[in-house]
Amino acid sequence: MRKGTVTEKLSLTTCVLFAACVAACVAACASDHQVSPWGAARRPHLAAYVAPPDLEAHLRAIDVEAAELGLKLEVELRGALPRRGGEVVLRGYGGTDAIGRRTSAVRVATPRGVVMAAGPLDSGRADRSHATQLIPSLLPGSEPDATEQLGAFRSGTDLNRDGAPDVVLRNEAGALEIWGVQPFGAGRYAVELAAxxxxxxxxxxxxxxxxxGRIPVAEGDPIAPDLLDVAGFEGGRYTHRSDAARAFHAARAGGSGAGGQGKPKEPEMDDAARLRGALERAWHALLAGRPA
Known part of the structure; x- marks a missing residue:
């Protein structure tokens, strides 16, 4: 049987990658969830507007709840709400569930109430995808440690310049979420990303x-392409259709782009190396919005 050429393999794989990218984007758009401290109403009760602001009272209520759940305070950050809305307090907690696994939880309070409550996950819960760990700050880099240190891009500050302080969370699988905080509530920003x-x-x-994020590659894959995607903040969400993201992908595909981020051309040593480079360029070209 005749073996497929590199060109034939690239053509087939590009189609598969494009389909996977579209499916991932649809899944990302449909996976948004929100945590509401207001119950099934999903919005503040009238009493929240009538009652006088009392941040310290809401923090005391969080302390009582944390003690009942056996949670210990691990990090506390403070920021400012927009339009002179007062102070916002972010708290990250840690604990242990009924079967001995480490748990985490996040509470965010403003003078108007406890506006965000994430975690801890119940020990019997099968779906562990919800993010419940507070990340003090984001640092540019591809390593997990780049989200641990307290740096310039700190939770409790406006990370995307939309005017609201933001909260960075991470789930047990390592995926990040970013939430925007307002005086009466908090909402998760949608993310359109292929990984x-x-x-x-x-x-x-x-x-x-x-x-x-990167598309995972199976261990031992002889080609192992680096399929990286990025999402910039635009139109109230993080999307790989943003101008910054498309310029990045255009540069990686071999065209002009932001800041000369293009990768140097790989030496053509063998079929695997040629196919790896071709797949990566095709991947970035698709995400840059070029015709397949």
Whole structure:
């Protein structure tokens, strides 16, 4: 039987990658969830507007709940709400569930109430995808440690320049979420990305971070392409259709782009190396919006 040429393999694989990319984007758009402290109403009760602001009372209520759940305070961050809305307090907690696994939880309070409550996950819960760990700050880089240190891109500050303080969370699989906080509630920003966002990069050097993720590659894959995607903040969401993301992909595909981020051409040593480079360029060309 005749073996397929590199060109034939590339053509077939590009179609598969494009279909996978579209499916991943649809899944990402449909996976948004929100945590509401207001119950089934999903909005503040009238009493929240009538009652006088009392941040310390809400923090005391969080303390009582944390003690009942056996949670210990691990990090507390403070920020400012927009339009002179007062202070916002972010708290990250840690604990142990009924079967000995480490658990985490996040509570966010403003003078108007406890506006965000994530975790801890119940020990019997099968779906562990919800993010419940507070990340103090995002640092540009591809390593998990780049989300641990307290740096310039800190939770409790406005990370995407939309005017609201933001909260960075991570789930047990390492995927990141970013939430925007308002005086009466909090909402998760939608993310359109071909892979779960696990780290952040400043691809256009504008002082704000883009979320980034890679398509996982099976161990021992002889080709092992580096299929990286990024999502910039645009139109109230993080999307790989943003100008910054498409410029990044255009540069990686071999065209002009932001900041000279293009990868050097790989030496053509064998079929695997040629196919790896061709797949990566095709991947970035598709995400840059070029015809397949």
């Amino acid at each position: 779960p966002p696990r780290f952040a990069l400043d691809v256009d050097h504008d002082g704000t971070l883009e979320l980034a």
